[in-house]
Amino acid sequence: MMSERTNTRESISKHPPSVKKNVNLYSVVLSALLLIVLYFVLMKIEGSANALVPRIARLCAINIVLALAMNLINGFTGIFSLGQAGFMAVGAYTTALLTIEPARKLSMYIVTPIVKPLETLTLPFGLTLIIGGLIAAGLAFLIGVPCLRLRGDYLAIATLGFSEIIRVFIMNAQSLTNGAQGLKSIPPNATILWTYGVALAVIAFMALFTTSSYGRALKAVREDEIAAESMGVSLFKHKMMSFMISAFLAGVGGGLLAAYNGTIGQDMFRVMQTYNVLMIVVMGGMGSISGSVIAAFVVTIGQEMLRVLDGPINLGFWKTSGIAGMRMVVFSALLLVVIVFFRNGLFGTKELTWSGIVRNIEKLAGRGKRGEVA
Amino acid sequence: MRQKVLEVNSVTMQFGGLIAVNDLTLFADQKEIVALIGPNGAGKTTAFNMITGVYKPTSGHIALNKLNITGMRPDRITRLGMARTFQNIRLFKSLPVLDNVVIAQHLRIKSNWLGSTLRLPRYNKENRLMYEHAEHLLEHMGLKDVIHETASSLPYGMQRKLEIARAIATQPVMLLLDEPAAGMNPAESMELTQLIQSVRDEFDLTILLIEHHMDVVMDISDRIYVLDYGNLIAVGTPAEIQANDVVIKAYLGVAEDEA
């Protein structure tokens, strides 16, 4: 049992592959194989008899995007930002407003009619994701100017406040967002191909960006601001870069979520939404891409499986006819256990790499052989 | 006349009621090794913090190669050719030794973030040169065998050397070392003395050094400034400082008592 634990740890490479001049051929081949396998698994899931299965699978992919967005600023840059729900809302409303059919919009805006150009404007789904991301990034710039100079807890509170302001704005900008009524009939564009396509693109982006010179500079800021600044890293510029890219990705994730849900309302973007994503990031490990990806699956599937807890339970000595929110209690308790035993999440800042896995398998095989001889 | 690389002119730093540095004036000529000594709390580190932009002086002026850098942000000052190490080591702890030195070259990168992420040819070339330079530097500092270790896992003496390597990686003209031999044994500090001289020659550096090990200071300094309670109490060559009664009373005497 003990040795198994050590071996899993060893399969996690200590150094992200940053210097490797010629990317190992087997890494490329194995990744390609993994992609092909993934494609067939997804197609299988899509054809599943239980309609819930493909839905959860898609939510996993969306949560990967959202978790990586938050991990960039909180995990890789060490800035405790809690503005995620606000940026998601911006992306969600952008995608919704730009994809809902004009006729549906007309019938939905009862209190006040919708503002002029949006009345008839519809754009391709992919483009709306990018526009949503860009608006979120622009907003991040405006918020970042005053907020990124703040330290630690102050920044967390300021970004939390901003997120709430966005929500209140959505509630009141009747002619733009349809206020408290929310938006319905968002075309179901978040297919398995779109969600996993975007998730894979974001994973690839994160892997390349965080190991680039700029990514290294962000890690330096996380490790020690004073030292980073003394080594010539402009704190403001790099924090702003990270904050804006994170907001962009959160906006894209929000757009996917809108298309996935079909309906959105300001209520979806309360602080709880930010905590939900934070939970994935913390569980996977702040500063680990593989950690966020794996935790996105664990948390999304886990929360779905624990849904039974909200229903009637009969343990013999204890009965309940169903407590709403029970699964969240249990889930939070599980998260607590993870944090207590793995203080830095499942992965810490480490990454899962092919070379690490291969080394691990070789070790296991080597040990097996020696065992036979003995 | 050699060129004055660093000029500190009547600089004062006040923290509330405390005057940590009072009207300090000093300079360093090209390729000189200048020491700043004095008892604990004399204001030496505060002087470094003003020179490198961490603190904005209450009054006075600081110039690097005749350029006024008073009150500039630390990263801008570093870009202009000033680099430093920290008394209480400030490495990028959880990153590999090599990356610590590579990050210090980020300030010269020409590629933007998108080009870097997309690994455009120009970025690849820049990145390769950064790593090559880092490896060369670490080899020079005798840290070649530990380049893939995590910075925090190194023994204390090596961490101090890594701080120097990281500072030099920014390609400075002026290097500030804050107690580089702190926590080293006599053999290690002897080796460090030679290392400081060798990097001065190899990289054409002007060095300002804070140090408590008097053997190191007397051995490598061209000139010495002595601070006491924020005031400059003496300036001179090692021989002059060793013969200075005021200094012996304020500082050297105490050091001998301690030893």
Ligand SMILES: Nc1ncnc2c1ncn2[C@@H]1O[C@H](COP(=O)(O)OP(=O)(O)O)[C@@H](O)[C@H]1O
């Ligand atoms: N940021 C600060 N705020 C208040 N007092 C400070 C600060 N930095 C240094 N000091 C004070 O200034 C004096 C000089 O400190 P320092 O420059 O660290 O001394 P040295 O490096 O010579 O040992 C000390 O009394 C110290 O407590």
Ligand SMILES: [Mg+2]
């Ligand atoms: Mg000091």
